[in-house]
Amino acid sequence: MHVAHLSLADFRSYARAEVPLGPGVTAFVGPNGQGKTNLVEAVGYVAALGSHRVAGDAPLVRQGAERAVVRAAVVRDDRQTLVELELNPGRANRARINRSDNVRPRDVLGLLRTVLFAPEDLALVKGDPGDRRRFLDDLLVARAPRLAGVRQDYERVLKQRNALLKSAATARRAAGRSVDLSTLDVWDDHLARSGSELTARRLELVAALGPLVSRAYAELAGPGAETVLEYRSSALPEGESAAAAPKDAAEAHRLLLEALGRSRKQELERGVTLVGPHRDDLTLRLGTLPAKGYASHGESWSYALALRLASYELLRIDELGPEAARTADGSLPEGPGGPVLILDDVFAELDSKRRERLASLVSGGEQVLVTAAVPEDVPAQLSGVRFSVRDGLVERVD
Template sequence: MHVAHLSLADFRSYARVEVPLDPGVTAFVGPNGQGKTNLVEAIGYLATLGSHRVANDAPLVRLGAERAYVRAGIVRDGRTTLAELEINPGRANRARVNRSPVPKPREILGLLRTVLFAPEDLALVKGDPGERRRFLDELLTARAPRMLGVRQDYDRVLKQRNALLRTAAMARRAGGRNASLSTLDVWDSHLAVAGAELTAARIELSTVLQPLVDKSYDVLSSGGGPTLLEYRSSIGDEPLPADRQLIHDALAAAIERQRPQEIERGVTLVGPHRDDMLLKLGPLPAKGYASHGESWSYALALRLASYELLRSDGGEPVLILDDVFAELDARRRERLAALVAPGEQVLVTAAVEEDVPAALEGARFTVAAGEVRRTV
């Protein structure tokens, strides 16, 4: 698939901008702070309903404006779909498909698939487990939009259960007995069911990603591998197979074991919200050991592996590489360029034209002072 037209109104630094796009490679070139990332961020937002830079929507709306609009014509198998989003910070967003309102913005998920790599992705390697959980969950959702529902179910059960545990913890401290413990049993079984589905899906995903990450890392680095992804479950130290029933039973047993500590502390201590995916480089964990360059290559390898995986599922995603090439030496630039050049649509940003490898022939836009102008 590819984006044939991007139209923004009051998004970030843009009052209005219209960008017609072709399939193949397109590079946005311009000095720092001119709005290159803002363009690709908008495309990523349309695909995922989230920004790779901020957790809430307020910064996406142009200073002084009330709401932002992102519209794109998306071409898939020769047919164009017009997807539109109205971003209303603090209130519900609205979406339209082919000019007709849809009941929920999430119905546009799946119309456009993107894989976006940006410097912020260094956090995948160096950051907290939550970064890696989000990476896995977002990829799960991109592969199967129904996984969004599974995640939301789990989050809801977790929230309810935590509320109950907090009440129980307070009652305990006050010296009283707690009447809510029988309700807790019900939430325990909900947690085990929803948690097992999410955990099994994540384990399966890390298994299929593994060889793809290793291959991409090999292209980007000069040795130092192999890379290894190890899903670390809060259930225990033993690696788990991606078997839902088995995980369900192990999780249910762990929940039972942990109950006294949970009531003491008032929070849920086991489940996929406490899991991590360990990224190993050679014999060592990348976090805390890998160099800056190695961490950066690892993060990019995770994104390239996601791209390969989504591609092999069918419905080729749009690949977005924000500020990637400046970090690489000439040899690795060429290798990465050769790897991504055949993609149906590849959008690249760079501060200077020389950072875009020659092998990435295609359209060029200059981005300066809020204007996006095609030059080649």
């Protein structure tokens, strides 16, 4: 899988941009603030319908423009698909596949898969639970695009349930009045149904990622403490071990309904839903200690990179089967298949050891896109096509 051509109109800093791409390594080199990240951000947007830098679409539209358009020619199994996305802040986005208008933006999911490494990845280790939940959910959707609908259903039900709880809490505080809560049981059931599937899929994903993360971390950081991924469900009773996490969606449904019942009084007082996948966390451990707060800066970077490398390997195995696993020397196998790898200004953040090891591990990907401020930040293992990015111009350097 690779992107053969990227076309932008009024996206970020680009009024227009036409960038021919191909398999192998492509590096975008230029001073900071010139638009390198905007290019790979556009590729990532086609894959995930979202940016790794901002939550909404408005910042992606060039100042003064009403909308932005991203087009990508995606090659997979020797077949090319043209994907077009029109970003309309405040209105519904539009999508086309091979010039057909009879598609929804969500139908684009799965046509292109990417794994993106960026300085923001440090938040996976040091940041809030929301960063880790998004990491899991984005990977879930990349593996099974239908789960985007489950995710949206849960968020919709959560919003409606929170609105009901908020109105009840406000009425009670303002005038001691009560609000009709007859529909709350219905919303509880809706929340438990969509939330239980999301929880079950996250737990399966964490189980699959665990050994891959451990191996990747050891390769990046060397022998040392073992990594442990532990999913913490907010539906478990207080004090319950994470090992008691539900084994399937049916058990997750039961536990979530029970948790909603236990927390109802507190939720009515606070006006917000206190249990569910939106309150869960992925705990990252080094040995017996949580990585957050205890891992050094280098260890945190290795952990974040290991999460991305494990994601890449898992997606590649999904597509090509177990034979796509690592080679005897630990590197990722060369050849077609697997997601597009994007390394956005990552190497400048790493010491020489981690830089060289990461470069050697990913160099065999079918397509690797790299951004760097100076040529020296691109490791020798990632030699290939190079573009200069400066003053809004993207020019190939021969």
